[in-house]
Amino acid sequence: LKKSKKEPSKIVIVHQEDEKPPEKATPTYSLKRMEELARPRDLTATFAKYAREKDQADQKQRGTARRKKQQKCGNFMERMETMEKQRRTKIERRTLELKYEAKPNKKVCPNCGGVQSFDEYEEDRLMCPSEECAGRFKYKSRRFVLKKFEKRMQRSAQRRYDSMEKIMVEQQCSRERGKGKKSRRQKELLDKVEKSGKTFLDRMSDDIGKRKVKISRLE
Structure with a gap:
């Protein structure tokens, strides 16, 4: 038996010059649709689910009360501006207070010597606050x-x-305190020395002379 050999089939591609490939359609969105897509997704409704209707009603009531409380405070931007103004005012006041403390020539009360404080300097108060003094602040004379x-x-x-x-x-x-108490013998010797009025060398020479006399008698 002989196997027949089949010839491979040929594919012929015919290009038609007149026909063009179809163009892709570009999607168009309206401005409203773009705003909807840009808005963040609200996940509150997905997660805030409760098993009981009572809990859900309580949570809703809390949210309403919180929103009412925030409405009473005013606009957010206005609150932020007010807080920023207060912060800057505190910083400026503290800076002026430190500069005044470093100032060498402050006004002083001539009666009691009290120095004029920063509040008194800012409010231009010239009288001493002490009731007993009631003096007038003045600069020190140089x-x-x-x-x-x-x-x-x-x-x-x-x-x-x-x-x-x-x-x-x-x-x-x-x-x-370091000397301590003297004995009776010491007191007698001190009295004897004071009465004789001799120095230490005189007393020693007298003692040596007496000893020599005694030794000569014994010999």
Whole structure:
């Protein structure tokens, strides 16, 4: 038996020059449709599901009350602007207060020596708030006054003298505490020395002379 060989079939593609391929249609959307697509999806209705109708009604009532509360506060942008103004006002006031504290030439009450505070300076209050004083705030005089300088020097010298005297008294007390009590024999010897009025060397020379006399007698 002989196998017959079949020839492969040929595909002939015929291009028609007159016909053109169909163009794709571009979709057109209206402005309303574009706004709907751009709006974020509301997921509240999907997740806020409750098993009981009572819970759902309570949640709805809470949301209504929250919205009413927010409406009473006013517009959001107005609230934000008010908060920003308050914040800036606090910062500006704090800056002015720090500058005033660093100021060297503040007004001082000449009677009690109280310094004018920032609130008093801002409100232009010139009288001292102390009821006992009731003085008027003034700037410190920068002129050199000899009498005031001498008084300050005298007070300073008196303080130094008092402190030195106090230290000397404390040292004397500590020495006396460290000596302790004297015996009867010590007191007698001290009285004898005070009565004789001789120095230590004189007493030693007398003692040596007496010893020599005793030794010569024994020999």
